[in-house]
Amino acid sequence: MNERWESTAQGRALVTGATGLVGRALLRALGGNAIATTRRASTQAGHLEGASELVTWDAVSTLPSNALSGVDAIFHLAGEPVAEGRWTDAKRQRIRASRTGSTRALVRSIERVDVGARPRVLVCASAVGIYGSRGDEVLGEDAAPAEGFLADVCREWEAEAARAESLGVRVVSLRIGIVLAKEGGALAKMLTPFELGLGAALGSGAQWMPWIHVDDVVGLLRFAAATATLRGPVNAAAPETVTNAEFTRALGRAVHRPAWLRAPRFALELALGEVAAVVLASQRVVPKRAQGAGFEFAHPTLDEALAATLEGKPPSKRFRAAGRFA
Numbered sequence: 001m002n003e004r005w006e007s008t009a010q011g012r013a014l015v016t017g018a019t020g021l022v023g024r025a026l027l028r029a030l031g032g033n034a035i036a037t038t039r040r041a042s043t044q045a046g047h048l049e050g051a052s053e054l055v056t057w058d059a060v061s062t063l064p065s066n067a068l069s070g071v072d073a074i075f076h077l078a079g080e081p082v083a084e085g086r087w088t089d090a091k092r093q094r095i096r097a098s099r100t101g102s103t104r105a106l107v108r109s110i111e112r113v114d115v116g117a118r119p120r121v122l123v124c125a126s127a128v129g130i131y132g133s134r135g136d137e138v139l140g141e142d143a144a145p146a147e148g149f150l151a152d153v154c155r156e157w158e159a160e161a162a163r164a165e166s167l168g169v170r171v172v173s174l175r176i177g178i179v180l181a182k183e184g185g186a187l188a189k190m191l192t193p194f195e196l197g198l199g200a201a202l203g204s205g206a207q208w209m210p211w212i213h214v215d216d217v218v219g220l221l222r223f224a225a226a227t228a229t230l231r232g233p234v235n236a237a238a239p240e241t242v243t244n245a246e247f248t249r250a251l252g253r254a255v256h257r258p259a260w261l262r263a264p265r266f267a268l269e270l271a272l273g274e275v276a277a278v279v280l281a282s283q284r285v286v287p288k289r290a291q292g293a294g295f296e297f298a299h300p301t302l303d304e305a306l307a308a309t310l311e312g313k314p315p316s317k318r319f320r321a322a323g324r325f326a
Contacts, residue, residue, distance in 0.1 A: 002296055004222040006030075011072030013225075016057070016106070017125070018048055021185045022176075022217050023077045027051050029218045035067060037078075059102035063109040068119060073225040074110075076124040076161070078102045082150065083186070087274045096153050103160035110167055119169055123224045124161035126173040128210050128237060130154035133281035136208070140288040141175070141233045150278065158233065170231050172224040177210030177237035177285060179217055180299075180309045187309065190251060199252050199259035202268060205245030207282035210237035213299035213309065223295050230293050237285040240301045247302065254306040 017023045018036035027034055027050030036051035039058060048054065055067045059078050068074075080098040085091055103124060110118055131139050132146025145155050158173040165171050179185050193199055220236050242250070252259025268276040287295070299305035 002219060002223050002294070003226040004219065006222075011120075012070050014055075014068065014071045014074045014119070015051075015077065016059070016075070016102070017077030017079060018051060020077060020079075021179060021181055021183060022125075022214065022221075023075075024048070024183070025181070025214050025218050026075060026077070026221055029222065035071065037063070037067070059098060060105055062105055062112060065112070068109060068113050069117075071119045072121070074106070074119050074122045075221055075225070076103060076106055076122060079125060082127075082129070083275055083278055085275075086272070087149075092149065096156070099153055099157040100160050103157060104163075107160060107164045107167070110164055110169060115168065118167060121170045121172070121225050122161060122164050123172045123174060123221055124158070126154050126158050126161075126175045126233065128175050128177045128235070128283050128285050129278070129281075130158070130175060130233075131283050131285065133207070133277070133283065135282050136284060139235075139283060139285045141235055142288075149274075162232075165231075170228070172230050173233045174217075174220060174224060174236045175233055175285070176217060177212045177235075177283075179214050180211055180305055181214035182309050183214075185214075191255070194251050194255050194257055194259060197257045197259075198261060199248055199255075199257065200261035200263045201245045201248040201259075202263050203244070203265040203280045205243060205248065205262065207244050207280055208241055208284035209244045209247050210235075210283050210285035211242070211247065211302065211305070212236055212238050213297075213305045215298050215308075219298060220290060220295060223290070223293075227293050230289065234289045235285050235287045236290070237287055238297060238300055238302070238305065239287055239291065241284050241286065242302055250302045250306060253303070254310055 013034040015023055015034055016037045019038055030050055033052050035053045036048050037055045037057040080094040129150035130145045132151050145151050161171050161173055180187050217236055224230050248259045
């Protein structure tokens with residue numbers, strides 16, 4: 001049975017990136033007694049279920065002096081979305097600063113806390129982007145990082161988090177794959193074309209596509225905080241590895257629509273620019289350390305995970321109105 005960190009039993013949690021998809025899900029799972037950081041506390045106060053306290057933080061400065069009082073675990077999830085919009089110079093700067101810069105500021109904040117009162121563990125988000133595109137290579141946590149913009153950002157991100165180890169804080173960097181959630185994220189963007197019967201494999205479709213249900217991301221975050229033997233990188237991807245073509249067919253089955261089209265590489269590169277390299281990357285990521293430590297996935301297979309994600313989620317309103325989904 002998975003050991004899970006409990007805020008009420010083990011002290012308080014601090015959650016950064018609390019307004020994001022995973023941050024909101026984590027706050028709900030923690031069930032209260034969690035501190036959430038937000039850039040606009042006044043406007044978000046009524047929308048963060050599970051947060052007992054809100055702290056305004058610009059992710060650049062150190063946290064307010066009282067923000068880490070009584071905090072046992074930090075879940076650092078802040079980060080500029082990578083796959084939204086083209087990578088202009090300004091976008092690249094935001095991607096890097098929101099990860100490496102915010103983590104550096106967070107570790108500086110921990111350093112200011114008296115040694116005996118520091119948090120016990122920092123679980124920091126990272127991403128499978130650290131592996132680059134590796135074809136059919138099986139990627140456990142011992143696989144070497146790639147080179148390139150995203151891999152460099154992830155490597156720097158993890159290095160900044162690891163600095164907290166010298167302060168007596170155990171650090172886990174969770175390398176997260178594509179998160180499946182009914183509330184939003186990548187799956188929400190895919191659903192409309194798939195509901196229309198226009199679901200398409202990307203490029204050749206042969207590239208490996210690391211995915212994970214949001215419940216398992218939350219479960220891994222809490223498991224990592226509670227498991228003293230875990231430290232360093234941990235892959236957050238489901239144990240069933242699938243190619244993009246297999247994912248496409250599975251999502252088509254889940255919405256009861258054919259999914260036989262292909263989006264050519266050149267069209268994706270024309271539409272997305274450098275972001276196309278992200279969606280076309282082949283990453284056969286396996287969760288060796290999580291499973292080795294005893295973590296049990298709630299949604300280990302794709303068909304079941306998609307069914308659980310889409311359960312009770314109605315088709316898009318315009319398609320219902322048009323009588324497409326009786």
